[in-house]
Amino acid sequence: MAQRPVPLAPGLPRWPGAIAAWLVLVLTLGTLCIVALRAGTGQWLGPADWAAVRFTVLQAAASSAVSVLVAIPVARALARRRFRGRSLLVTLMGAPFILPVIVAVLGLLAVFGRGGLLNGALSAIGLTEVSIYGFHGVVLAHVFFNLPLAVRLILQGWLSIPAERFRLAATLDLPPGRFLEWPMLRAVVPGIALAIFLICLTSFAVALILGGGPRATTVELAIYQALRFDFDLAGAARLAVLQFGICAIAAILAWTVTLPQAQGGGLDRVVQRWDGGRWSVVRDGAVLVAAACFLLLPLAMVVTRGLSGLADLPISIWPAALRSVLVAVLSTILCLGLALTLAMRWGGALAGLASTLPLAASGLVIGTGLFLIVHPLMNPARLALVVTALVNATMALPFAYRSIAPELARVEGDYGRLADSLGLRGWARLRWLIFPRLRRPIGFAAGLSAALSMGDLGVITLFATGGQETLPLAMYRLMGAYRMDAAAGVALVLLALSLLAFWLCDRGGRVDD
């Protein structure tokens, strides 16, 4: 696209984006500064802190490596096989991203936990049972969440190799693996691995349930423990700075490698190939069945156990559900407002910074900072839900921005001059040009943000008192009290609400197209 000359008066105001950017800066860097000041000069990092750092980095590296290594054969099988239910499987690969973490963990416990399917089978044939708790459990859960993401992104890479090249390789009798697939993987995989590494660094809920103890505590979890159990503000602050440092380094690393962009469509193509024989068909089939089982069994367990658990639902669940819905609505509105106003400054340094910083920040760090701000003024518990919505909106911002901003830039490129010449400015421009043309990305971003917020078990654990439970927190407390049937029922309700929230928003963006 040719460079568009800057008009004398911009059709969309830039100041709301500046306010949004500064708000995000305050929420991420500002809270961090407050926390760092509070940490003061006291003792420096102790052995427990270093153990948390080591565990955080190691589990993230292991999760990322396993996800990518397993994803490669799965993506290859999906790229070259055509079978019934293939597109459904690809669609389901998108689901874990909006799946509440605690629901997925419950499903994993039902399969791999004590008394789960796997251990039932093992003890039936006289083998010793395995435990899902600790390092490998955390990695297992992270692979569950990130394997589908990795598969989708690598599948994109595979499908981006032109079909003509496979034909050429076949006529020249060249092995396509070495000449076509290896270069593609080398280009695509590092970015994906880094993205997953980054996601796993800030993992909290998984570590909260499956980790714990001196040998399996992430920095995020350590912050929570310092605040919640020891009320050690200085310790929490020290850890918060540490966490930001780790994430910032990873984010800068990720910036140097091109981060993969998830595309919506186009994954239903199959690459026709001429190499490989019957053996490779069998192998692909086995890989796909194994991957599908790994991803679908826990979900199936959530549904079946949830249905029988519905009878045990405590009545207090419904106010919690209402609170979760309210938090999700508030968070979605905030997130969309931030993303849209920042998108109006597309290409600007401030917008780029503000839409990236939350990737390096962690919800608990922001929560800690807000906690410290609010603490002298009033009881932080009173603001638990508002703070949760604010943190959730911030954390979802990078995804919402990346969905909206490029589209807004494209619309302005195509129709900006026409709108300028008609004098469409400010609200009229939003009303008649931007909103109608951005329905899809806005709907998608809203769905994502609503689902993420609905299922979030993060900062709420820091603040909430009895009367302020959200649905994920209520579920976590039921699990902690070993009321697994009731927890399973809540999981089903939470799952339904999250999927419904995503579906409603995303659908809303697609009507009458």
Added chain:
Amino acid sequence: MTEGLWLDELRLEQDGFRLSADLSLKPGQVTAVLGPSGEGKSTLLSAIAGFLAPVAGRVVWDGQDLTQVPPGSRPISILFQDHNLFPHLTVNQNLGLGLHPTLRLTQADKAKVEWVLDRVGLADLGDRRPGALSGGQQSRAALGRALLAERPLVLMDEPFAALGPGLKAEMLDLAVEVLGSAGRTLVMVTHDPEDARRIADAVVFVAEGKAVPPVPPQALLDHPPEALRRYLGREVG
């Protein structure tokens, strides 16, 4: 006071490309801007419309200096090469934007839209979206909006280039008929001397970094200067 459009020692620069223009156009006339592609015809229109700030000089309409006026506030309608209609709005709404950017239309406004639709041959198609119209009908809708907008100067940056030759001629005739008879001043970019000969009162030739002041098309095309002769090649001989 100069009536019409006056480009007062205008100098433009864009990505290392330069163009100068010092000329005036009489009101109510049809002026063709003719020249090889890539010589700056569209750049000149961009500057007049306010999308490109000049490095020096002024754009003046009826004695009013427009140089610092934003595009939407200039007494100018413009038809682009493409993207002349918002695809998500109906034809009625697209035309209505020419009256009020907020689309708050009175009964009188709606009647005006009806009348203009009829005038450009789109009666009864107002509820359709542009996607449901043919290329020619879309051009008619864009012309209709320019007619409705009641801005005295209309710029056309080859809006009909994608149409076939017959349809293009038809649209140019329609433009001159409805806009010209409404007293508008038309400035249209073209690379086809035949267009200029058929409908223009004057021709501005743009080449080698300069927009030459307007001359009658007959005189210019019958006795082309060196640069134009080269551009026209065998056509004039």
